[in-house]
Amino acid sequence: xxxxxxxxxxxxxxxxxxxxxxxxxxxxxxxxxxxxxxxxxxxxxxxxxxxxxxxxxxxxxxxxxxxxxxxxxxxxxxxxxxxxxxxxxxxxxxxxxxxxxxxxxxx
Amino acid sequence: xxxxxxxxxxxxxxxxxxxxxxxxxxxxxxxxxxxxxxxxxxxxxxxxxxxxxxxxxxxxxxxxxxxxxxxxxxxxxxxxxxxxxxxxxxxxxxxxxxxxxxxxxxxxxxxxxxxx
Numbered sequence: 001x002x003x004x005x006x007x008x009x010x011x012x013x014x015x016x017x018x019x020x021x022x023x024x025x026x027x028x029x030x031x032x033x034x035x036x037x038x039x040x041x042x043x044x045x046x047x048x049x050x051x052x053x054x055x056x057x058x059x060x061x062x063x064x065x066x067x068x069x070x071x072x073x074x075x076x077x078x079x080x081x082x083x084x085x086x087x088x089x090x091x092x093x094x095x096x097x098x099x100x101x102x103x104x105x106x107x
Numbered sequence: 108x109x110x111x112x113x114x115x116x117x118x119x120x121x122x123x124x125x126x127x128x129x130x131x132x133x134x135x136x137x138x139x140x141x142x143x144x145x146x147x148x149x150x151x152x153x154x155x156x157x158x159x160x161x162x163x164x165x166x167x168x169x170x171x172x173x174x175x176x177x178x179x180x181x182x183x184x185x186x187x188x189x190x191x192x193x194x195x196x197x198x199x200x201x202x203x204x205x206x207x208x209x210x211x212x213x214x215x216x217x218x219x220x221x222x223x
Contacts, residue, residue, distance in 0.1 A: 033211050042113070042200050042214035043151070088150060092211065095141065097150045 006098025023089035031092035113215030130201030136181035137203035
């Protein structure tokens with residue numbers, strides 16, 4: 001099925017570093033969602049974006065809905081060990097997930 | 108916040124067995140629920156959209172006779188994997204969207220299905 005282009009596919013960083021990941025699509029979306037999935041569990045919603053150009057924060061997380069409505073990025077500042085996991089973007093109404101970004105943090 | 112409960116969390120059974128997975132919205136009503144499948148180190152792939160009181164809508168390539176979906180109430184959808192075979196082994200995840208809201212979906216914790 002259709003997927004979004006999410007990058008990077010994996011990241012290996014030091015604790016305390018900032019993280020940035022993004023999703024792009026050839027299609028326009030009305031909503032962008034960012035989820036985090038821990039091993040063996042379902043995805044948990046982090047941030048929902050409903051308006052082109054919107055910039056939304058949730059604690060150390062910040063996400064933006066691209067002005068063209070074809071892309072979105074997620075930033076994590078000052079990473080901590082519990083940030084480890086797989087992050088997925090989702091273009092809503094078409095229920096399409098990105099391939100995921102696997103975040104590993106070196107102590 | 109919205110809670111979605113999925114049961115069982117893990118199933119191990121013999122080839123040829125049919126397996127039923129339940130998805131419940133605990134604190135909201137959902138006219139629509141979604142079933143996903145996730146293979147190791149891959150993203151979630153939508154299998155079907157479960158509609159309360161009507162037939163499910165299946166994605167291309169998903170066999171409706173193999174993956175039976177029933178959405179008999181506003182808080183419960185079930186997925187039955189019929190005559191399961193080893194290639195059906197996967198992580199199955201449901202999600203639900205509160206009635207009246209366009210987004211977002213809330214996910215269950217998934218069911219790890221292993222067919223021997």
